[in-house]
Amino acid sequence: MYKLFLCLRYLRRRYLALVAVVAVALCVAMVLIVVSLFDGFLYKVEHAARGLCGDIVVDGYSISGIKLYDEFIVYLKDEVPEVEAATPVIYTYGLLRVGSRTNTVQICGIRLPERLAVTQFQRDMFVQDGWKNTSFDPPLEHLISRTERHMELIESIIQRESSKPDDKRDEHLLHRLYAAENNSARQREMLITVSLLRKTLEMKRRELQAEQAKPAGLRNDEKIRQLTERMEEVTEWLGKNFRPPEKRVILGLGLANMSFRTPDGDTVRLVTPGRRAVLTILPLGRGSSTTITPNTATFTVIDDARTDLYIIDSNTVYVPFETIQELTDMGAEYSADEDKPGVIAIPARCTQIQIKIKPAYASDSKLIKVRQKVNSAIKKFADNNPFFAGAIPADAQTWREKQAKYIGTIEKQRAVVTIMFGVISLVSVLMVFAIFHMIVTQKIRDIGVVRAVGGSAGGVMQIFLGFGTATAMLGSAIGLTGGYFFVRNINEIEDWMSNWFGVRVYDREVYLFDKIPNTVEPMTMLWLAVGALVAGLIGVLLPAIKAGRMQPVEALRYE
Amino acid sequence: MSKRMLDARGLHKSYRMGRVNLHVLRGVSLSVEHGEFVAVIGASGSGKSTLLHILGLLDKSDKGQFILDGNDAAKLSSRRRNRIRCRDVGFIFQFYHLLGELNVLENVMIPAKVNCSTIGWLGRRRRAGTQAIELLDRLGLKDRLKHRPGELSGGERQRVAIARALINKPKILLADEPTGNLDSKTGLRIMELLKTFNDAGQTIVMVTHDRNLAAAATRTIGLRDGRLK
Numbered sequence: 001m002y003k004l005f006l007c008l009r010y011l012r013r014r015y016l017a018l019v020a021v022v023a024v025a026l027c028v029a030m031v032l033i034v035v036s037l038f039d040g041f042l043y044k045v046e047h048a049a050r051g052l053c054g055d056i057v058v059d060g061y062s063i064s065g066i067k068l069y070d071e072f073i074v075y076l077k078d079e080v081p082e083v084e085a086a087t088p089v090i091y092t093y094g095l096l097r098v099g100s101r102t103n104t105v106q107i108c109g110i111r112l113p114e115r116l117a118v119t120q121f122q123r124d125m126f127v128q129d130g131w132k133n134t135s136f137d138p139p140l141e142h143l144i145s146r147t148e149r150h151m152e153l154i155e156s157i158i159q160r161e162s163s164k165p166d167d168k169r170d171e172h173l174l175h176r177l178y179a180a181e182n183n184s185a186r187q188r189e190m191l192i193t194v195s196l197l198r199k200t201l202e203m204k205r206r207e208l209q210a211e212q213a214k215p216a217g218l219r220n221d222e223k224i225r226q227l228t229e230r231m232e233e234v235t236e237w238l239g240k241n242f243r244p245p246e247k248r249v250i251l252g253l254g255l256a257n258m259s260f261r262t263p264d265g266d267t268v269r270l271v272t273p274g275r276r277a278v279l280t281i282l283p284l285g286r287g288s289s290t291t292i293t294p295n296t297a298t299f300t301v302i303d304d305a306r307t308d309l310y311i312i313d314s315n316t317v318y319v320p321f322e323t324i325q326e327l328t329d330m331g332a333e334y335s336a337d338e339d340k341p342g343v344i345a346i347p348a349r350c351t352q353i354q355i356k357i358k359p360a361y362a363s364d365s366k367l368i369k370v371r372q373k374v375n376s377a378i379k380k381f382a383d384n385n386p387f388f389a390g391a392i393p394a395d396a397q398t399w400r401e402k403q404a405k406y407i408g409t410i411e412k413q414r415a416v417v418t419i420m421f422g423v424i425s426l427v428s429v430l431m432v433f434a435i436f437h438m439i440v441t442q443k444i445r446d447i448g449v450v451r452a453v454g455g456s457a458g459g460v461m462q463i464f465l466g467f468g469t470a471t472a473m474l475g476s477a478i479g480l481t482g483g484y485f486f487v488r489n490i491n492e493i494e495d496w497m498s499n500w501f502g503v504r505v506y507d508r509e510v511y512l513f514d515k516i517p518n519t520v521e522p523m524t525m526l527w528l529a530v531g532a533l534v535a536g537l538i539g540v541l542l543p544a545i546k547a548g549r550m551q552p553v554e555a556l557r558y559e
Numbered sequence: 560m561s562k563r564m565l566d567a568r569g570l571h572k573s574y575r576m577g578r579v580n581l582h583v584l585r586g587v588s589l590s591v592e593h594g595e596f597v598a599v600i601g602a603s604g605s606g607k608s609t610l611l612h613i614l615g616l617l618d619k620s621d622k623g624q625f626i627l628d629g630n631d632a633a634k635l636s637s638r639r640r641n642r643i644r645c646r647d648v649g650f651i652f653q654f655y656h657l658l659g660e661l662n663v664l665e666n667v668m669i670p671a672k673v674n675c676s677t678i679g680w681l682g683r684r685r686r687a688g689t690q691a692i693e694l695l696d697r698l699g700l701k702d703r704l705k706h707r708p709g710e711l712s713g714g715e716r717q718r719v720a721i722a723r724a725l726i727n728k729p730k731i732l733l734a735d736e737p738t739g740n741l742d743s744k745t746g747l748r749i750m751e752l753l754k755t756f757n758d759a760g761q762t763i764v765m766v767t768h769d770r771n772l773a774a775a776a777t778r779t780i781g782l783r784d785g786r787l788k
Contacts, residue, residue, distance in 0.1 A: 001673075001675055001676065001677045001679075001680035002669060002672035002673045002675065005665075005672055009660050009661060009665075010660060012660075013659075013660040014660070109680075115634050132773075204616045248588070293673075301688065445656055446658050446659075449639075449656045449657075449658060449669075450669070450673070451617070451644075451722070452617060452644065452650045452652075452656075453644070453645060453650070453669055453670040453673050454641050454642065454644045454645020454646070454670065454673045454674065455641070455673050456637070456638065456641045457637070459673075502569050551618075552612075552617045553618045556612075556617070556652065556656065
């Protein structure tokens with residue numbers, strides 16, 4: 001009883017122990033913050049990576065791609081029941097020109113309805129954010145209303161920035177905001193014109209039909225001619241300025257000069273829906289034997305999307321699958337033999353198949369087993385269909401294997417930083433050791449008294465072990481609580497720091513996450529609590545042994 | 560009660576101080592009966608405190624036999640020594656040795672807490688508290704229960720130390736220069752208190768260098784250079 005009583009009393013009255021409590025608390029909080037932030041980033045990147053390409057990816061190693069992909073997908077669903085959905089994708093490279101801006105880009109040909117079943121493409125889109133039926137043909141009125149809301153956002157940022165004192169106003173930002181506002185206004189006007197012309201076209205079509213339906217004597221041929229001409233003009237204008245769904249493009253949010261972020265984290269688009277975009281693509285599908293002549297096509301920007309992976313979002317544009325297949329010469333090629341008209345010589349191809357696995361099999365370990373099944377299915381299918389993958393067979397990888405380069409880098413960084421901070425945290429062990437050594441030295445006479453009134457050597461040792469454990473537990477509890485609240489409120493703290501000191505630690509113009517990740521894993525907290533306890537015990541062990549070994553007479557005579 | 564409270568025969572004790580071997584006790588033999596108040600008188604360095612520590616099982620003799628209340632000290636395990644020290648022996652030190660973090664009542668109750676397991680203490684806590692308050696009341700410290708040692712005078716501190724030594728109703732009280740750090744008037748009061756407890760049947764062995772104080776004891780033994788005179 002006296003052991004617990006004395007260790008609690010020492011904890012309350014020995015203010016020196018508070019230094020050890022603070023040291024432990026600071027170390028625990030520091031490690032918790034670092035690990036949680038890295039975990040948060042890692043989770044976001046993993047989440048983004050998985051959302052980007054589905055659970056399993058099949059890549060064709062041959063430059064000419066994977067043939068018979070639709071047949072393979074049907075076969076795969078039969079052969080591997082864990083597969084929920086799959087979609088072909090074409091990846092190629094090219095140049096994107098919007099206005100005077102030109103970017104080298106990765107072009108991703110997607111089948112939108114299928115891709116939605118496999119990835120989380122509809123997340124964080126400009127117009128179709130979270131829509132279940134995202135497409136390359138969203139209703140025009142949504143494009144207009146979304147552009148108007150974006151203009152309102154720009155207007156509010158302009159007002160906010162303009163109201164700042166001269167020395168704090170960012171003139172460069174204001175200049176960019178005005179440019180974005182002008183662009184959006186122009187695109188809005190254009191979209192409204194498209195909308196009006198579509199209505200006009202419909203009206204003229206009805207008028208034409210009515211006129212054509214009249215009996216021959218009553219029909220006004222001149223009017224029919226005028227209506228036809230007018231309709232052709234409108235159709236031509238629409239065709240040039242607002243292209244059909246197969247000639248529309250979704251931009252990755254992060255393409256250079258297409259959008260920017262304000263220091264407060266608002267995303268401002270310089271390119272909004274309705275804008276004309278020209279893609280120049282190398283048709284790699286034809287093989288390497290002939291001279292490659294680039295294909296150029298004009299598109300209409302319809303939306304933008306982001307995956308949260310900067311490396312993807314900063315250089316990717318999404319184009320309808322069949323369109324890009326045609327532009328890369330990956331469409332089906334028919335036999336040149338006149339005796340075999342309509343016979344396919346080379347089937348259409350894709351460069352990748354993205355597969356979604358049923359949620360019950362989506363864990364990392366189960367996914368690896370499913371990936372093995374997919375690879376077996378590839379081999380079996382290739383055996384029966386020589387066209388399928390060419391000389392080098394296709395290969396399946398899980399999303400984690402596919403993105404190992406990015407995820408592995410962050411994991412390594414996290415491990416290094418955690419080890420580094422863990423080593424720094426050893427300071428707390430030394431601190432606890434030094435402080436408890438000092439406390440034991442100060443308490444030698446108390447030790448003598450406790451021994452004189454019947455306390456055992458083990459009992460004395462336990463007093464100091466208990467004292468050290470209680471110190472570590474208290475420090476750990478304070479550190480975990482402080483660290484937890486710091487991480488949870490890290491964005492508010494960062495805003496506060498920015499307001500007071502004018503320095504943004506987290507540059508929202510660089511990172512694509514709106515906010516700093518602020519999740520804390522309960523298991524991390526548990527491990528840290530255990531770690532702090534062990535560290536405290538290690539720190540106090542030697543002083544406690546010293547106290548326990550002290551002879552009562554020596555202790556009582558100590559001066 | 561016919562058995563002797565303690566019986567020491569030919570006790571020797573040496574200490575090593577650097578390169579020098581100090582022979583502190585040289586064959587001390589001593590017996591104390593139940594209820595006796597024995598004063599051991601000797602000059603500084605004569606071995607009084609060492610003798611007291613051996614008698615209180617805080618230290619072991621190098622040679623000789625010591626029996627405390629029928630227990631041969633040489634044959635006692637350290638666990639048993641601790642138990643005897645807790646239940647049967649009460650110590651009073653010259654410098655009080657009160658724990659600075661505890662108040663008066665808590666200091667007095669420490670030996671009672673050492674005497675109990677955690678569960679045992681839950682059952683005994685109230686009774687031990689009452690006993691401690693009664694004891695402190697007898698020693699004139701009832702209004703000082705919540706004071707810390709630093710807030711008490713020397714005499715008050717020594718009275719707290721006496722209460723602490725008596726809380727477990729020990730069979731023998733060992734006092735090491737109990738008035739050595741007090742003025743003469745306060746010292747006399749402390750001696751009166753010890754006499755009162757002895758009158759009530761408490762066995763006391765006190766070491767002192769003050770012959771006047773030793774006069775309060777029922778028997779006086781002289782110690783010089785580690786030998787009884």
